[in-house]
Amino acid sequence: MPGFELLTRSLLGQLDDQLGGGPRSWSDLLIVRNVGPVLATQALDGDRVSNRGFNAILLGRDGEPSHYLKIRPAGNEAFRREARVHAFLGSHPEARHVVASGRTLLHGPMRILACEFLGGERMDVVLRKGKDEGRWSETVGAVLTASSPFWGALIQMAGGSGEGVKSTALENIALDLATLQEIGLGHEASAALGGRLVSVDLPSIPQHGDFWPRNILRVEQGWRILDLETCGEVDLPLYDVFHLIRGSVGATGGGGPGAWLASWEEFGPHSSTLRQALERHAGPLDPEQIEAALAGYLVAFTARLVRRGISRDRTAPWLKEVEMLPAVLDKGWVTCL
């Protein structure tokens, strides 16, 4: 029996209470997505399954998408993490309103996270439609406000406020900087950033880790956060805020590498939103810690791109921002707060 049919029958059986029973053609129910990255298959419990998995959309009886499925081999750590986060947030009184409800299902050696399919518009599309500064600020501000319960729930899930626990994100910063030096980061910039980062302690604050406009959806009831695979993997304070703002500036054209940093420094068009975001989300961090968090975010993310084998022309904008960073920070990036 074709794998599609087996998978679809299995899903429909397990989601019967939501989809309704009754006979129908099994083969017309799935759209399988993101198969490109799947590398060679491997044997697992007698079946042949991909070693990284794939995503799919399950259609309902009316032909409309009903579920968004993440299908991964058992043992996939990112999947386990996402399933745990979904289970916790789904029962959280406030955070459950900003994520899609999801259920973990089984299909042979595969694990499936079946989330409700959310109709709506991605944040990057929203930003592109309304490019003026007022709309940009309004949209970014609304997302940050709506996401507060989500971050609060992540802290609860990690077991507390994070006070007294140091972020582990800066432990590997020397290695990250060495990685960036291999692709052209100047020794001076590396030394300057290293010196700034090793002297600062930051509290451990769990983050979404992939909080950018493509993972945020505007629906009728507000905003929803997607793709929780990396939740809690990063515990660097403000990581999500920086990533969202950087991505949101880029979604509207961006003005090139470092435009969002320059905008801040020059009191440019996005600066007021940037400041308000930090005032609201930086908590007890002092300016030195905020700057360290910014440096840590850019260095760690760029090194991650390099280690994953992303081509140099695609990592170049990130590297340029890392190179700009010492000069930006020396001017007192957050002292205006």
Added chain:
Amino acid sequence: MKTAQARETPLSRDSLGPEQIDSEPAEESCLNPLWIEVLPGGEAALEIPGSGVKLGPALRALFRRVEELPAESWGGPAATTRIPFQDRTFDLVTLYGKRPSTRALGEIVRVLKPSGVLYLAAWNRWWFGRFRKACPRLDSGRVYAGPRLAGLVRSAGFSVVRQYYVDPSLAQPRDILPAYGPSLRAHEILRWREGEAGRLRVSLACLRMSWLLYSGRIIVARV
């Protein structure tokens, strides 16, 4: 119709995120659609390569023995379409970009074990891009799948035949779509609703003309 997570939009080069990192093209990505079939056993597979694409590495990971039929012995005017193996030898035969004749399909049925699988990947004869000047190379030696190919496979003795469209291409598949109306319509609406070209694609899908939209087709058949 809802729109949602699946919508794809062009990205600027500096807007990389982890999702895009994972989506980097992989060297062996042309192998991927193999998993749409729950493959049997793991003893032996036969590969009939074509158009410069080989599934070899993926098959070697799945089967103890992988045989390869020289491309020149298949489909050309001097070809014998004789597969030089005994009856019921293989669990899987892959045929990539080569249009099989009725006699050739009969040979494949002969060498497949009971419940063996034929995996046939072909370029879509009716894909609109084939007719653009920008893609002249597509016509160099490739054979395209038309609607009759599935019927040909059935008439050769395969009992279960499934068809899929591949988007954007066989070499770099991102979406695999069961060749059925509801799935194709939903895919087009999710992905391409905006813009004139998108509206045209959606219209074609709603008019049951999706066969114009995709460059690749996969046919999976079981003896």
